[in-house]
Amino acid sequence: MRFLEEIDTRDRADGTARMARLRQIPPETGKFIAMLAASTPSGEYIEIGTSAGYSTLWLALACRMLQRKIKTFEILAKKAVLAQETFRMAGIEDVVDFVHGDALEYLPECKNISFCFLDTEKELYTDCYEAVIPNMIPGGILVADNAINHEATLRPMLDRALEDFRVDAMIVPIGKGELVCRKVGDRAR
Ligand SMILES: C[S@@+](CC[C@H](N)C(=O)[O-])C[C@H]1O[C@@H](n2cnc3c(N)ncnc32)[C@H](O)[C@@H]1O
Numbered sequence: 001m002r003f004l005e006e007i008d009t010r011d012r013a014d015g016t017a018r019m020a021r022l023r024q025i026p027p028e029t030g031k032f033i034a035m036l037a038a039s040t041p042s043g044e045y046i047e048i049g050t051s052a053g054y055s056t057l058w059l060a061l062a063c064r065m066l067q068r069k070i071k072t073f074e075i076l077a078k079k080a081v082l083a084q085e086t087f088r089m090a091g092i093e094d095v096v097d098f099v100h101g102d103a104l105e106y107l108p109e110c111k112n113i114s115f116c117f118l119d120t121e122k123e124l125y126t127d128c129y130e131a132v133i134p135n136m137i138p139g140g141i142l143v144a145d146n147a148i149n150h151e152a153t154l155r156p157m158l159d160r161a162l163e164d165f166r167v168d169a170m171i172v173p174i175g176k177g178e179l180v181c182r183k184v185g186d187r188a189r
Contacts, residue, residue: 001027001030001054001057001058004022004024004052004053004054004057004086005024005027005054007022007052008021008022008023008024008054019076022051022052022054022079022082023051024051024052024054024055025054025055025058025119025145025175025176026175026176028174028175029055029145029174029175029176029178030054030055030057030058031058032143032172032174032175032178033055033058033059033117033143033178034058034059034061034062035062036115036141036143036180037059037062037063037115037117037141038061038062038065038066039141040114040115040139040140040141041114041137041138041139041140042066042068042114043112043113043114043115043137043140044071044110044111044112044113044114045059045062045063045068045069045070045071045113045114045115045116046070046071046072046073046107046110046113046115046116046117046132047059047070047071047072047073047116047117047119048072048073048103048107048116048117048118048119048120048124048128049073049074049103049117049118049119049120049121050072050073050074050079050080050083050098051074051079051082051083052079052082052083052086053072053082053083053086053087053090053096054086055117055119056070056072056083056086056087056092056096057086057090057092059115059117060090060092060095060096062115063095063096064092064095068095069094069095069096069097070095070096070097071096071097071098071099071110072096072097072098072099073099073101073102073103073106074098074099074100075100075101075102075103077100080098080100083098084098103120103124103128104124104127104128104131107128107131107132107135108131108135110132110135111135112135112137113132113135113136113137113140114136114137114139114140114141115140115141115142115143116132116136116140116141116142116143117143117145118132118142118143118144118145119144119145119146122146122150122153122154123153125144125154125157126156126157126160129142129144129157129160129161133164133166133167133181133183136183137183138183138184138185139182139183140182140183141180141181141182141183142167142179142180142181142183143178143179143180143181144157144161144178144179144181145175145176145177145178146176146177147171147176147177147178147179148171148173148176148177149176149177150176151177154179158171158179161179161181164181165184166183166184167181167182167183167184168181168182168184169181169182
């Protein structure tokens with residue numbers, strides 16, 4: 001984790017182009033999502049937006065504890081290579097099911113989702129949200145990053161989630177702001 005934290009900090013400071021940067025969550029967000037992931041019912045764990053695998057390392061802690069696996073999606077070839085190297089170096093290849101491709105193509109196949117970390121391009125958030133929530137089990141949790149630092153861009157998706165009768169939702173001021181949605185069971189509108 002420290003190795004990736006140092007690369008991300010250096011690239012932010014030296015003006016490395018946005019798409020070349022790792023664009024990782026800060027450690028406090030990592031701890032937060034690991035704690036939430038560890039408290040969900042049994043089901044499928046997914047992550048949308050792997051980059052070099054920093055957030056996956058945090059989620060792997062919960063997976064190890066609960067003997068579960070996480071499926072994580074990354075579209076860029078260079079990031080896919082970095083992520084696979086991270087998982088090999090960290091010795092978590094048995095816990096991580098890495099998918100190199102467009103998450104939106106795979107999401108309809110993901111059923112019984114109990115945890116989802118959404119951290120991809122902001123214009124994809126609404127489509128990802130709408131694909132994940134119907135396939136999430138009651139008690140399952142979706143966390144979406146950047147709910148505060150990209151609030152204006154994400155406003156339609158945030159409003160959709162905050163008013164969605166299928167979930168209880170709130171924005172938590174940790175890191176860059178985390179939208180947390182917990183799927184509820186059937187209930188009257
Ligand atoms: C903000 S970074 C993820 C950072 C990572 N969660 C972390 O904290 O270490 C967003 C990543 O989503 C990837 N991405 C963008 N569109 C995607 C898509 N359609 N499917 C899968 N990954 C995508 C980007 O290439 C980028 O690496």
